[in-house]
Amino acid sequence: MSKNLTYQCLNCGEKFIASILSEQEQREYREQKLPYKPVRCPKCGRSDLRQQ
Ligand SMILES: [Zn+2]
Secondary structure (H helix, E strand, O other): OOEEEEEEEOOOOOEEEEEEOOHHHHHHHHHHOOOOOOOOOOOOOOOOEEEO
16 A cells, blocks of 8 residues: 655645555565656656655
């Protein structure tokens, strides 16, 4: 199960909801060597975010 968290972009101020990986999913990603994508702002693409 992934969790939905609200983020605010520190660059443009956009607020959005993104799901993050659970510990179980992170483990699966590591085991399968899948690329882990960090959360990014959907508007400007920056990853300077504050978690709400
Ligand atoms: Zn932004």
